[in-house]
Amino acid sequence: MNNIPAHIQRLIFIILVIATILLIVDLVIIISILSEKISAKRNAKRRSEIREKIQQYITAWLMEEDLNIQEFMSKEIANYFSNIQLKFKLFREILYEEIFNANKVLLGDDQKKIKELYTFFGFEQKIKKEFFRYKWYKLVNATNDLLAIKALENSTMFTELLDHPNQFVRLVAIKAEISMGGDQVDILSEIHFPLSDWEMYEIISFLKRSQFKQIPNLSKLINHESITLKILGLKLANIFQELDLDMDAASFVVHPNPKVRTAIIEYLAECGGNEYLNELKRRFATEEEPVKIAILKYVSLHGTDDDVPFIFNKLKDAYPAIRVKAAETLQNMNSNSMSFLSYLESNGDKSDQKLAIHVLNKF
């Protein structure tokens, strides 16, 4: 080692230091993972014991008919847990989980009783603290919990969050605002970020779950400059069967965005008349696959015998999926068009025969 030049010795020293540091880091990670695993294994039994007791206790409270929560607590709580237990973090964590698990599966009065438990143990304060945490998921989880247990109080904080860069925060803010009684369309109109399909599904299913009979003023959303809000508006109009809309449907049919065109055609198919039949048939050849499928659906719902040649023509489309949809349109439009399909099954060329069999057998 003495023969080695000084600069090489220094380099060897630096390399060895780096290697040693890395090995120490490895060791620390290994020890921390293993100790965590061992303690988790030890805690697992304790957790399940606590969980079982808490479940028994919640069931007893749900079965209780005579006492109010204060009386029940003063009488029953000692049968299940000690006051010291109630202060333990692990205990409160499991209690919180079980209250929300029960809330998910219960309805009506039972759900109200669960909410009383939640209030009694002061979990409201715990959740509110989460609102002021830096981490986005703490805020989202807290709001979702409040929504689930129907304990969301009026607050202005969610209005600002409608434009939050994180989509989960935005989504939960929309739900919170709507739950607090805000006008659905006004709230949705505030969103400046484009909505993804998933966000639209979430909003639609939330509105359906909230049991709104109708969404007033949907025209505002449909005529919004944001493309995705326009699409959401049309989808909502379709689902909630809003017939009285103030919109220029003709301009949407030729809208540059194919998703808008698909949404308006699907809406017109379900809620409109046959006035767009010729226009849509004319546009068919230049459209993209999803729009073509929407047009065929429109034709199947509003078409007449006069449209059979048009559909027949589509049985030779370049895309097999469109051919199958066209054959399905024949099958569904009316009894005359159906008989054309049956004719194809017996008298068409081999390819048409196969197509007819495919559709008639619902493959």
Next chain:
Amino acid sequence: MLTFFSYFIQFGLFLYCMMIFTSYILMSVRSWKVLKHHKQANLNIDFNAFRQNPYLPSISVVAPAYNEGVTIVENIRSLLSLGYNNLTLIIVNDGSKDDTLEKAIKFYDLEKVDYYFEYRLPCNEIKAIYKSKNKAFKKLIVVDKANGGKADALNAGINVSYSDYFACVDVDCLLEENAFEHLIYPVINSHKEVVAVGGIVWLNNDAEVYHGHMVKLQIPNKFLPRIQLIEYFRAFLLGRTAWSSINGLLLISGAFGIFHRERVIEVGGYNKKTVGEDMELVIRLHKLMLNNKIPYEVAYVPTPLCWTEAPVTKTILSRQRNRWARGTAECLMLHRDMIGRKKYGIIGMLSFPYWLIAEWFGPFIEAFGLIFTLVMILLGYINIYFFVAMLGLVFSMSLFFSILAIQAQETFFNRYSEPKEIGRLFITAVLEPFIYHPLTVYWAIKGNYDLFFKKTHSWGEMTRTGYAPATAPKKP
């Protein structure tokens, strides 16, 4: 002169080493951030609600089967139990020589049907298409075709499919019940066109499986599968997660992934001339979208959704690695025009050069570096202390990434509960650089040799040992 040459090579090797480690560090940091976000996001997505949703894109699962007679009934049962609402299951019997088709016909009450389809992608003759008479299996389609290999069978399945997306799945893989709900999420949550989505494939050797469902997962008992498990942790958790976050993913595992059906048809389907058909398809999809300047995404879901059995013997593992090496080389050569081209963005400027240097040339550089250093030590041009110190650094770094990958598994998925099992995994990680890594380097070099000098293009046989005896799950 020799001294200068020795320094020059040493400097090159040192640079290579530093480049690889730096890229691993960057990937690990990036992956950690993505995994953390993904974990929190997943808690706020109701995947069960997807199951009932009829508006989600439809998916056809295309599962090629060749000589799977022993397990075909169980495998189909497992795939049929997937919960996705808009799902069709297409089993492609690729000219099996055993009773694969007969067993499927008998058990699932199949009959020949006049199913309408077109040969939009090249594939060997489709002899017949079967559907079940039993309404309970109405999602099932069995295609019987002349043997043509995996890529050919997948092309046949795509020809028969009418879904928006198709999934390529190895028929013997076990999928999580909500695998497709997870895979479709990036598709419906992106503002760009999602042409492909991959998921994590993990190993389940020695797991207890009952009726196509995993009852108990455990760390593999044997050394070889256990060491591969660490490799999978590194590749899927630290590697692909990072690449996908910058839309630079070049490979979606052939065992499990979904693809945009029309886009795949547009690029000509699977290439039958390469053994790396999965990677080659992804590259062609990148190329198509980048050439046409269409905003797109090749997405990745960092959640373990697919379970497969790792090779347990050196012979079979060597064949698999040989094939992977050949596949990588073939794909990179086929699409060499993308390397370093600005037009191809991240793919051309980052992913391709990385794959070229780290994945294809890596084994050659490593082998050359080791031999060169040993020769130089013998000739007295390199100091033995320096060599030992460098060896220590390389070992500590490679161990660090293995430990980090295990830590990522623990932090974000925590699929293994026994501390003893995790302990064994750590010991395996320590042994890996000495016992296993030199072998993988050798197999990769051998694969390249076979490709260029023996012109080998075959898959090589892969035998499976099967899961632990199927027993009824114990009641909790």
